[in-house]
Every structure is written in C-alpha cells, then in structure tokens.
Amino acid sequence: MALSIASGVQDTETNLADEHVVDMDPKIRMKQDDTAQFMTILNKLPSRAATQVKCNWLEDEYMPIQSTLASGSITAAGQTAISVAAGEGAYFRVNDILYVSDTGEKLLITAISTDALTVTRSIGGVAAATAASGGQLVLVGNAAPQGADTGTLKATKRVLGFNYSQIFRNPAGFTGTETEAELYGAQDPAREIAKKAVEHRRLIEGAHWVGGRDFTSAAPSSQGFMGGVSEFLSSNVFPAFGTLSLSGFDVKIQQVMQQGSMDKVIFAAPTPAGALSRLAANNWVMADPDVNVYGAKVNFFVSGAYGSRLPVIVKREWGAYSSSLFGLGGAIFVLDLQRLSRRPFRNRDTRLLPNRQGNGEDKVVFDYLTETSFELANESAHGVFWGVTG
Amino acid sequence: MRFVSDKRGLSITVVGGTPEVRDPASGAVTRSGVPDVEAKFSHDLLDEEAINIAKLPRSQGGLANTDRRSDGTMPDSPFRGQQQDESGKFLPIEARLAVFDSEVASLQYGWSAETRERVEQELLTHAFRGNLYQLVESAAAGLPWNGYDSVTDPEQVIYIAGLTNTDLNLVLSYEKANANRPEFVEALVKEIVMLGEAEVVVNA
Numbered sequence: 001m002a003l004s005i006a007s008g009v010q011d012t013e014t015n016l017a018d019e020h021v022v023d024m025d026p027k028i029r030m031k032q033d034d035t036a037q038f039m040t041i042l043n044k045l046p047s048r049a050a051t052q053v054k055c056n057w058l059e060d061e062y063m064p065i066q067s068t069l070a071s072g073s074i075t076a077a078g079q080t081a082i083s084v085a086a087g088e089g090a091y092f093r094v095n096d097i098l099y100v101s102d103t104g105e106k107l108l109i110t111a112i113s114t115d116a117l118t119v120t121r122s123i124g125g126v127a128a129a130t131a132a133s134g135g136q137l138v139l140v141g142n143a144a145p146q147g148a149d150t151g152t153l154k155a156t157k158r159v160l161g162f163n164y165s166q167i168f169r170n171p172a173g174f175t176g177t178e179t180e181a182e183l184y185g186a187q188d189p190a191r192e193i194a195k196k197a198v199e200h201r202r203l204i205e206g207a208h209w210v211g212g213r214d215f216t217s218a219a220p221s222s223q224g225f226m227g228g229v230s231e232f233l234s235s236n237v238f239p240a241f242g243t244l245s246l247s248g249f250d251v252k253i254q255q256v257m258q259q260g261s262m263d264k265v266i267f268a269a270p271t272p273a274g275a276l277s278r279l280a281a282n283n284w285v286m287a288d289p290d291v292n293v294y295g296a297k298v299n300f301f302v303s304g305a306y307g308s309r310l311p312v313i314v315k316r317e318w319g320a321y322s323s324s325l326f327g328l329g330g331a332i333f334v335l336d337l338q339r340l341s342r343r344p345f346r347n348r349d350t351r352l353l354p355n356r357q358g359n360g361e362d363k364v365v366f367d368y369l370t371e372t373s374f375e376l377a378n379e380s381a382h383g384v385f386w387g388v389t390g
Numbered sequence: 391m392r393f394v395s396d397k398r399g400l401s402i403t404v405v406g407g408t409p410e411v412r413d414p415a416s417g418a419v420t421r422s423g424v425p426d427v428e429a430k431f432s433h434d435l436l437d438e439e440a441i442n443i444a445k446l447p448r449s450q451g452g453l454a455n456t457d458r459r460s461d462g463t464m465p466d467s468p469f470r471g472q473q474q475d476e477s478g479k480f481l482p483i484e485a486r487l488a489v490f491d492s493e494v495a496s497l498q499y500g501w502s503a504e505t506r507e508r509v510e511q512e513l514l515t516h517a518f519r520g521n522l523y524q525l526v527e528s529a530a531a532g533l534p535w536n537g538y539d540s541v542t543d544p545e546q547v548i549y550i551a552g553l554t555n556t557d558l559n560l561v562l563s564y565e566k567a568n569a570n571r572p573e574f575v576e577a578l579v580k581e582i583v584m585l586g587e588a589e590v591v592v593n594a
Contacts, residue, residue, distance in 0.1 A: 059473070068434045085434045087484070134434065134498075159481055160474040164466075215466045232471035234486050235399035239518055242405045242426065255399070325517050379471060380399070 024184040034198045035316045036205040037296035047342040053224050055343045055373045056162045063156055064091045065139040076130045082117050089115035093152050095144050101136040103129040164215045164224035165345050165373040170200040173365035189364050200368040208374055232376045236383030244275040260381020261338040266310050268332045269318035272388035330388045336381040345371035391510045393490045394440040395523035396453045396469050400431040404512045429509055431488035440489050440526045442554040450537035453524055534561045544577035558582045
C-alpha cells in the first residue's frame with residue numbers, strides 16, 4: 001500500500017486528531033457555589049444527638065398576663081360581671097388586678113367562673129368607664145387581704161414539641177475502569193465525592209426550611225420525614241406580603257421580636273433581600289465585608305424596635321425559585337437561633353460510606369448518609385414572610 | 391364573612407395597588423386611591439362553629455390533614471406543627487386557631503363597603519384558601535357538614551363526626567334519607583350502639 005504524502009508547509013490540521021494533546025484547564029467550573037448557610041449556622045449551634053426516631057422537646061411559658069373583653073362591653077356604671085376571651089379566664093385568680101388598656105381603669109377580681117369574672121370596679125383614682133368588646137385587659141398584680149389563705153394554685157403546663165428523624169442519602173458509583181481512566185482535573189470517584197458532599201448538604205438544608213413532619217409506619221421499611229421551619233410556624237405567618245415598606249416591615253418584625261431571644265437572624269431570598277437592601281440604604285446599617293454569624297456571611301443589618309440589630313443573610317439559590325404563594329423566591333424567614341438545633345441521630349450524622357458496591361461487582365460505589373432531625377422551639381419566636389415582591 | 395385559620399397570627403395583605411395622593415401643603419386628598427389593607431386573624435374571635443370547620447379534613451372544606459394519602463396511609467399529625475402534652479396526646483388545636491371576620495374588621499378599621507367586599511372577594515378566591523384558611527359557612531340544611539356527600543369512607547364519617555361533635559343519630563338519619571349506602575348505615579349503627587347513644591332499629 002502506498003504511503004500518504006503531504007507536500008508543502010504543514011499546519012495544525014495536517015496532523016492526526018489523536019496526535020494533539022488537548023488543551024484543557026484542569027479546573028472544572030461549577031455553575032453554583034455552595035450556599036447552604038443555614039446548615040453552616042446550625043452546625044455551629046449546640047446540638048444534641050437523637051436516640052429515637054421521634055425526638056421531643058419541652059416548651060413552657062410564664063403565666064399569661066393579657067386577655068381581652070369578650071362579649072358585650074363594660075359600662076361606666078356599676079357593671080361588675082365581665083367576660084374574657086374563651087379559655088382565658090383560667091389565667092386569673094381571685095384578688096388579681098386587671099388594667100383596662102382602653103380606659104386606664106383598674107379592676108379587682110372577686111370571683112371567677114370559667115371565662116366570666118366578677119370584679120370590683122374603679123380601684124384607685126380612675127373612675128369606672130365604658131370599654132368596648134375586644135379591649136385589652138392586662139394583669140398588673142394582685143392584692144391579698146390580710147390573713148388570707150393562698151387562694152387557687154395555678155401553673156402553666158409544659159407542652160411537647162416533636163419531630164421525626166429523616167434519612168438523607170446521596171450515592172454515586174463508577175465502574176472500576178472509569179476510576180482508573182485518566183481524566184482532566186481530579187479523578188473519579190474523588191471528584192464526584194466532593195460534588196455529592198455539597199449536593200447532600202443542600203438537600204438537608206432544603207428539608208430544614210420546608211420539610212413536612214410525618215411518619216409512615218410500615219415495618220420493616222417505616223419512613224420518617226423531618227419537619228422544617230415552615231411546618232412549625234403559626235403565630236407569625238405573613239403570606240402574600242407584596243411590596244416591602246419600612247413601616248409595614250417594622251410592625252411585623254416587632255411582632256416577631258416580642259417573643260424569644262434577641263439572637264435572631266433574617267434569611268431572605270434575593271428579591272426580598274434587594275427590597276430590604278434598598279430600605280437599608282436609607283435607614284439601616286450595612287455590614288462590614290467580614291462580618292458573619294456562626295460562620296455565615298452577613299450582608300447587612302436591619303435595626304428595629306427593641307434596639308436590636310438583625311443580621312440579614314441572602315439565600316442566593318432561592319433567586320431561581322418562584323416568588324408567588326409559598327415559593328422560596330419571595331420568602332423572608334426570621335429565626336431565633338437560641339431556639340433552633342440540629343438533632344442528628346446518634347452515630348448517624350453525615351458520613352461518607354465507601355465500598356457500597358455488591359460483592360463481585362467491578363464497581364466503586366459510595367454513599368453519603370445522614371439521619372437527622374430538627375428542633376424548632378417556641379414557634380412564636382420565629383416568623384416568615386411569603387410572597388415579598390420587592 | 392368569616393374565615394378560620396390554623397396559623398394563629400395569620401395576616402394577609404390585600405393589595406390595593408393605587409396609592410392615595412394628598413396635597414403636601416394642605417393634606418387634602420387630590421386623588422383617591424385603593425390602599426393596601428390587611429386581613430388580620432384573631433384568636434379572640436374563635437367560636438364553636440369556626441373550630442368545627444377547622445377540624446374538618448381539607449377535602450371536606452376544613453383545615454385538618456386527615457385525608458388518607460394516595461398509598462392508603464394516614465398522615466401522622468392532623469395539623470402542621472401541632473404539639474402534644476407530656477403523655478404524647480395531641481393538644482387541642484383550638485389554641486392555634488384564629489378567625490378573620492370582615493364585619494368586625496370593617497368596624498375596627500373603618501373600612502368602606504367597597505373595601506370590605508374587596509377583602510372578602512380576595513380571601514374567597516385566593517390560592518391560600520384551603521391551605522392557610524377556610525371559609526366558615528354553616529352546613530346546608532340537613533347536611534351533617536358541607537361536603538358530607540363526597541365522603542367515600544364510612545370510617546372517615548365517624549372520625550369527622552367525633553372531631554366535630556356531630557350527633558351520629560343525625561348523620562344516620564341523613565344517610566338513610568338520602569344516599570342510603572349500606573356500608574355507611576352499618577358503620578354508623580355499629581358506632582352508635584357501641585357508644586350507647588341510642589337503641590337503633592335499622593329496618594324500621
């Protein structure tokens with residue numbers, strides 16, 4: 001067979017394609033950064049190992065000191081029978097003194113029958129005055145007569161919060177040949193192990209926000225589902241919030257700050273964070289570039305009632321999500337860090353399990369496995385805004 | 391019009407979209423607007439009717455997560471985030487419920503009739519209805535509860551009646567006078583006898 005002959009100057013296209021050493025940057029560019037800041041924070045907060053699929057915590061509160069006038073109203077004259085909101089008569093004892101917020105009048109409780117109170121009007125200098133239904137009553141002390149017995153003994157009962165542990169897994173596998181094939185950048189499975197670590201963390205964080213608490217009993221394959229933040233919130237839920245205004249936002253933040261500790265953090269999707277930032281430019285404080293909360297970078301601070309400075313952390317990946325209804329793209333969470341904790345199952349916190357391939361298989365399979373739960377106590381100390389549009 | 395929610399502090403913004411314009415000097419309104427208003431739910435407005443609506447399964451116009459899932463299993467908790475007492479029994483949901491009453495809100499905030507209607511329409515048609523709140527409406531005449539006819543599981547009828555304190559004898563009478571489904575009649579009679587509520591004669 002005759003040889004193929006090239007005449008003249010030879011350029012890059014004259015050679016065989018396989019002769020070329022490929023020019024490849026060994027660094028592989030990932031589309032997204034690892035932005036699971038909530039997990040960064042949770043991992044630095046104190047946590048306690050779970051030892052059962054159902055993990056519990058106890059919540060308590062001080063005896064309530066507020067109620068409202070339920071039906072009808074109290075008149076300026078000698079009306080001594082008043083009703084408080086359903087179930088709230090139990091808050092009080094005979095000889096308690098109530099302050100009527102609408103009028104400043106003080107009432108002395110002389111008898112209680114469920115939610116119907118009998119009172120002595122006009123204790124002190126404020127005359128008996130009319131107060132409408134819905135008006136607030138505040139307990140401002142009690143006055144025992146000399147020589148009196150203790151009276152009714154009352155204490156609040158503890159309640160049980162609970163959640164279930166959930167098993168998160170992110171496996172991957174390669175043929176034995178693939179693990180030895182020379183590749184640009186890191187070799188497999190090392191490269192995929194690094195990627196899966198981030199993917200695993202991201203999935204766990206997702207469940208911490210919007211996971212639904214549930215448990216399906218189906219031995220031997222029962223399945224636990226960990227409830228996330230949104231599962232527990234009831235007192236401070238602000239859906240369809242629309243456009244952020246300084247006054248509108250401050251009122252809600254004040255409501256959230258009313259309960260729990262001052263150690264709160266705001267997580268906001270980019271759209272709401274942008275709106276917050278515009279308000280921040282005029283009214284709040286921009287954070288220094290290196291300020292962080294438990295390792296998560298703070299973008300700026302919101303200052304509100306109670307002299308607090310709330311760090312704001314932008315959840316960049318939520319920018320890709322819908323901002324309508326319950327879409328995380330329009331969400332702002334306000335969380336009390338003193339009332340949150342991870343509950344990883346004992347000896348089953350995140351682990352890389354190597355060699356998960358079957359006996360005899362010419363493969364390399366690994367698996368990231370985490371069994372964990374989440375504790376969110378005192379739901380009224382946290383809050384969520386949905387549907388913030390800008 | 392009244393709505394009940396299991397989110398005790400629920401507050402829904404009803405967007406007006408047109409800001410009112412005032413003369414900066416005199417403060418007089420130079421262009422009337424349609425302001426944003428808030429539908430704030432209040433625990434203090436809760437009553438028995440609202441509680442019973444909330445306790446109905448979602449498929450029956452309530453808020454309870456007590457419909458069977460597609461795989462036949464029941465959800466673990468009737469309400470999201472519901473707490474338990476120290477013995478592990480669910481606490482009564484009443485403490486987490488709240489009501490929005492458009493009539494009360496109109497009086498409280500001085501809403502015009504148009505504003506009130508706008509809020510009511512928004513809440514009736516909003517995608518959150520059925521998820522975050524439900525309309526409190528009395529059952530149609532004779533019906534044990536609105537949506538009763540769509541229940542296909544006799545066990546669920548007994549379950550719902552128990553949750554909402556509905557008299558099983560009334561449910562039985564309605565069932566016999568209408569669809570008269572044998573499995574429903576049998577289940578109801580069995581339950582009534584078991585509870586000792588009445589001596590029942592099935593084929594009277």
